[in-house]
Amino acid sequence: MSMTVSEKILANASGEKEVEAGEIVMADIDVAMTHDLTGPLSVESFERIRADRVWDPERIVVIFDHQVPADSIEAARNHMIMRDFVRKQGIGNFYDVREGVCHQVLPEKGHVVPGEVVVGTDSHTCTHGALGAFATGIGSTDMAMVFATGKLWFRVPETLRFEITGSLPEHVYAKDVVLNIIGRVGADGATYMACEFAGETVAEMSVSDRMVLSNMAIEMGGKTGIVEPDEKTIRYVEKRSGKPYRVFKTDKDAASLRVMDIDVSELEPQVSCPHNVDNVKPVSEVEGTEIDQVFLGSCTNGRLSDLRDAAGILKNRKVSDDVRMLVIPASREVYRRALEEGLMEIFVDAGALVCNPCCGPCLGGHVGLLGPGEVSLSTSNRNFRGRQGSPEAEVYLSSAAVAAASAVKGKITHPANIK
Ligand SMILES: CC(C)[C@H](C(=O)O)[C@@H](O)C(=O)O
Numbered sequence: 245m246s247m248t249v250s251e252k253i254l255a256n257a258s259g260e261k262e263v264e265a266g267e268i269v270m271a272d273i274d275v276a277m278t279h280d281l282t283g284p285l286s287v288e289s290f291e292r293i294r295a296d297r298v299w300d301p302e303r304i305v306v307i308f309d310h311q312v313p314a315d316s317i318e319a320a321r322n323h324m325i326m327r328d329f330v331r332k333q334g335i336g337n338f339y340d341v342r343e344g345v346c347h348q349v350l351p352e353k354g355h356v357v358p359g360e361v362v363v364g365t366d367s368h369t370c371t372h373g374a375l376g377a378f379a380t381g382i383g384s385t386d387m388a389m390v391f392a393t394g395k396l397w398f399r400v401p402e403t404l405r406f407e408i409t410g411s412l413p414e415h416v417y418a419k420d421v422v423l424n425i426i427g428r429v430g431a432d433g434a435t436y437m438a439c440e441f442a443g444e445t446v447a448e449m450s451v452s453d454r455m456v457l458s459n460m461a462i463e464m465g466g467k468t469g470i471v472e473p474d475e476k477t478i479r480y481v482e483k484r485s486g487k488p489y490r491v492f493k494t495d496k497d498a499a500s501l502r503v504m505d506i507d508v509s510e511l512e513p514q515v516s517c518p519h520n521v522d523n524v525k526p527v528s529e530v531e532g533t534e535i536d537q538v539f540l541g542s543c544t545n546g547r548l549s550d551l552r553d554a555a556g557i558l559k560n561r562k563v564s565d566d567v568r569m570l571v572i573p574a575s576r577e578v579y580r581r582a583l584e585e586g587l588m589e590i591f592v593d594a595g596a597l598v599c600n601p602c603c604g605p606c607l608g609g610h611v612g613l614l615g616p617g618e619v620s621l622s623t624s625n626r627n628f629r630g631r632q633g634s635p636e637a638e639v640y641l642s643s644a645a646v647a648a649a650s651a652v653k654g655k656i657t658h659p660a661n662i663k
C-alpha cells in the first residue's frame with residue numbers, strides 16, 4: 245500500500261506492515277524528552293501511577309531550558325525535582341542549566357535520527373521532524389505512561405504536503421516561507437495533520453533552515469512537521485549520532501496525502517502581527533511600526549545562521565537608543581561558534597544584551613519581559629496576548645534579518661532599507 249513518510253514511520257514503530265490515516269496505533273517510542281517546566285508534572289504522574297523504574301533510561305532525555313538559571317524559588321524547586329528523578333532513574337542523557345533549548349540541543353547532540361518516533365512534553369517537539377523523524381509534543385501525563393511503558397497510542401494523521409518551489413529572494417528566509425504558509429492556511433488549518441515540507445526550495449535548504457519550517461508546524465495545528473531525509477540529513481546525523489536510522493519517503497499516490505503548491509520566488513519578508521500567529525503581512529505593510537524590544541533567539545531562530553544574518557546587519561551599526569535588543573543563542577554550541585566567528589563582539593559593540601542559551605522571553609516566563617503597551621519584534625514562534633509579558637504588550641514575529649534591521653532603526657524595517 246502507498247503510504248506517507250509519517251504513516252511509514254508509525255507502521256514501523258507499531259510492528260504493522262501498513263497503517264492508514266485515522267487508524268489508532270500503539271507505537272514504540274524511540275526518544276522521550278522532557279524539560280524543567282513540564283518535567284515535574286510527568287514525574288509526579290509517574291509516581292502517582294506507582295511506576296517504579298522507567299522503561300529505558302537510555303531513551304529518555306532531560307534538559308533544562310525554560311527557566312535557566314532558576315529565576316524563582318519555584319523554578320529552583322522544579323530543577324531539584326528533575327535532578328533527583330534523573331539520579332534515581334539513572335538517566336545519562338541529562339543536560340542541566342548550561343546547554344540550551346531542547347529542540348536545538350537534541351538534534352545537535354545526536355539524539356534524533358531519521359525514522360524514529362520522538363515525543364516531548366513540549367509542543368515544538370515537531371521541530372525534530374526536520375530530520376525525517378515522526379516527532380510530536382505530548383502532555384506531561386502521557387509522558388508518565390511513556391516513561392513507564394515505552395509506548396504511546398497515536399491516531400495516524402493525514403498528511404498535508406507543502407510542495408515549495410522557487411529560489412528565495414534576497415533577505416527572504418525559511419522563517420518567511422513558514423510564516424507565509426501559516427498566514428494562508430490559518431492557525432487551525434492543519435489541525436492534527438502531518439505537515440510535510442518538500443520541493444526544490446526545501447531541498448536547497450540547510451538542515452537548520454528546515455528546522456524553522458518544522459518548528460512552526462504546530463502553529464497551524466500540525467501534529468508534526470516533517471521533511472523527508474536526504475543526503476544533507478544523513479550528513480548532519482552521521483556527524484552527531486551513532487544511532488542506526490531508517491530513511492522513509494512519501495509515496496506520491498498515498499491515499500491520505502493532500503498537496504499544496506507554494507511558490508516563493510516573489511516572496512517578501514513576512515511579519516506575523518499581534519495577537520495571532522496567522523495574522524501575517526508582508527513587511528512593507530507594517531514597516532515603520534515603532535518597537536521597544538527585539539528578541540533574537542528561541543528554538544525557531546536562535547541558530548548560528550540566524551546569528552550570522554543578524555550580525556551581518558549589525559556590524560558597524562548600533563541598536564537604536566529606543567530599543568533593547570536581546571540575543572539568546574539557542575544552544576551552547578551555537579554560542580561557542582558565534583564567539584569563534586566574532587559575532588558576539590558585533591552584538592556587544594552594537595549595544596545588544598547577550599544572554600545564556602535558554603528560551604528567554606519567548607514564553608514570558610524568564611528574562612526580558614514586556615511592560616504594558618510595549619511592542620516587541622521577536623524571532624520566536626508565538627505572539628498570543630501576554631506571550632512575552634504584559635497582556636497589554638504586542639508581539640510581532642519575523643526573521644533574524646528583519647529583527648536586526650528593525651533593532652537598528654527602532655521600528656519595523658525591511659533589511660534592504662537600513663542604509
Ligand atoms: C512550556 C511548554 C509547555 C511550552 C510548549 O509546549 O510549547 C513552551 O515551550 C512554549 O513554547 O509555549
Ligand code: SF4
Nearest residue numbers: 368542543603606607
Ligand atoms: S524557545 Fe520558546 S517555543 Fe521554543 S521551547 Fe522555548 S518557550 Fe517553547
